[in-house]
Amino acid sequence: MQTSFTPAQLADPDTRESNTILRSCVHCGFCTATCPTFVLLGDELDSPRGRIYLIKDMLEGGRPATEQVVRHVDRCLSCLSCMTTCPSGVNYMHLVDHARSYIERTYTRPWPERLLRRALGLLLPYPGRFRLAMRAAGLARPLRRLVPGASMTAKRLRAMLALAPTRLPPATTTQGPQIHKAEGERRGRVALLTGCAQKVLAPSINEATIRLLTRMGLDVVVTTGQGCCGALNHHMGQHDPAMALARANIDAWTREIDGEGLDAIVINASGCGTTVKDYGFMFRAEPGEQPARAAAVSALAKDISEVLVQFDYAPTRAANGLEVAYHAACSLQHGQKITAAPKQLLARAGFKVREPAEPHLCCGSAGTYNLMQPDIAAQLRARKLENLRRTGAGLVAGGNIGCLTQLSGEGGLPAVHTVELLDWMAGGPRPDGVVEPQVA
Template sequence: MQTHFSSAQRADPAIAEADAILRTCVHCGFCTATCPTYTLLGDERDSPRGRIYLIKDMLESGRPATTEEVEPIDRCLSCLSCMTTCPSGVHYMHLVDHARAHIETTYTRPLADRLIRAVLARVLPHPARFRLALKAAALGRPFAGLFARGPLKPLAAMLRLAPRTVAPAANAARVSPAQGPRRARVALLEGCAQQVLQPGIDVAAIRLLNRLGVEVVRVTDQGCCGALVHHMGRAADAQAFARANVDAFTREMARGGLDAILTTASGCGTTLKDYGHLLGRDPGYARKAATLAAQVRDITEFLATLDFPAQPPRGARVAYHSACSLQHGQKVKAPPLDLLRRAGFEVVEPADPHLCCGSAGTYNMLQSDLAEALLARKVATLEAVKPDIVAAGNIGCLTQIAAGMGVSVVHTVELLDWATGGPRPAALLEHFQAK
């Protein structure tokens, strides 16, 4: 793609990077075939290629963003399916993140939209606040219909997605020792939303890792990875979260050494692995951030390096949903499938496994109509393979898909823990009684 940035514009490292990304695009359109919003809407502006043109014009002009650019970019899920498809290696993730930061600083959103985004940014990344908000949702749920239309529609989606009950916080020990000879020492990212919505996921992960000879360390002062605010264009907030985590994990590396930093939420893992870029222009953090990013592994990516014990058949058919952030963002596709099969499950995938379920962080609240359409399509393909259980590796996907499925939806690591001696996942108690 030909660009026309001035020399003065290219002196800005962020613009220079955007220019380089834009120039790799050859207009082939392969990305349109795998873009969830384009397949739904059929509008070129709602395809990666269309958004790239909009971003190019917006950045080249140097002007504030307009509604014509903001709306299609807001409708982008950042599922990164286009990056898997692109034959030219266009780094769409960094380009759309830059565009969102530009929108955040130059565009004035309607008041209701600004307020809702501010609430999400100030609540979701902070577990204590999020827990209180979920308890308050129980009071607001009867009034959800009042917000079903109009500028406060995201509130209705929030109330719909909020769990009926809030699980008690998990009290993990500072160090959970390996059973038998220690094979590795790892830290587990606690993050933010998952520890409130489903704290049992990390509890299962720790049990499983300990059983396989891995010591798990709880790192103090860690927090949200920054993904939720980053995808809303709040770059400074995302960088602040990243710096706090870099400091926390760097201290732990110096204290006792770490063989890996593990995540059980693939959306977090994609962001952590990109810390070297997110803080790449911060002279005080660039090197430390890159060091941390190199240590990050998805839980299944790490388990695949161990001698995971093969288990007898369990008589359960598992439909595996590959989270976009895992298959497209981290390029981790085979390990979860292989591990589930070794654990004794019959594993199947739905049609179009590359397409998003519609969760995408805050997307299922801010773009609820599109998210519901994507969910309906995903549920239909999952139900078509007639599973007993649905498994996924990201809390957003678990929450989204569970809202539309009639079978249990659980984290991959919970099934692996159960198959190797752990308790039956709580979500299975209601829907599925296996041998």
């Protein structure tokens, strides 16, 4: 693709990077076949290729974003399926992230949307605030069908209330700053990102991760000062809050790296993992030692499945052939290019792994997408659930809290994190909602 940025525009590192990305696109259109919004809507502007044209025109012109550009960029899930499909290696992720930041700087959204985005950015990354918000939403949940109107604001409110759990699990002490010592001979030392929303919605995921890793001989460090990875703010174009959250994590993990050292930074929410692995890029233009520190953190970041493979996960019992439909989170299969490891680990533990049709298509969660674009998200959820049900499995395994929440909601299927199932087969408790098959 030809571009015509001025030298002054190219002095900006984000614009310079976007120019390189744009010039790598050859307009082939392979991305349209695997883009969830294009599959649903059939609009070229709701495909990666169409959005690339819109973003190019917006950035080259240096003008404020228009309503048309905002509408179609907002509909993008950032599922990154297009990057898996693209034969030219177009880094659409960095391009759309830049576009979203540019939109937030130059476009004034309607006030209800501004209020919602600000609220999400101030609540979701902070477990204490998020817990209070979830309690309030849970109390109001029965009223969701009474919310009047067909406006987008009304639909978003109903979607938020529908996703709110009726009961929150109690907070645990295992996720606070501390060192969980390895059982037996120590084989390594890792840090664990305990996250934000996951700590509130499903603390059992972190607990299973800690139990399993310590049982495998790893010290698990929950560092002081770590918090949200910044992905939720980052994907809403809230650049400065996202960088502040990421910077805190980099500082916390660097202290451990420079101290006793780390073999890995373990991440059990794949959306977070994609972002942490991108810290090196996000901080590339920062002054001083920050780019090198961020790159070092990104190099150590690993999904829990990668760590379990690295340290030779071995079950102590068999799952007796329990059938599990494996849901491949977009951020894991497209963002991190991890496709085989989770399924291999489940099979090693004795589960019969079933794969649904259209595994490349998003479930509609995508961070805050199911709150901001409830109609599209609902269609994608229904499509995904139908494909999962057709596998015949009564249980879904996945590696991202957003997907698990989306799929196990009202009318959904029991959905459990892969690490909880693996921990169960290595001596941990049976995950809630899982029924163990009886051996004849």
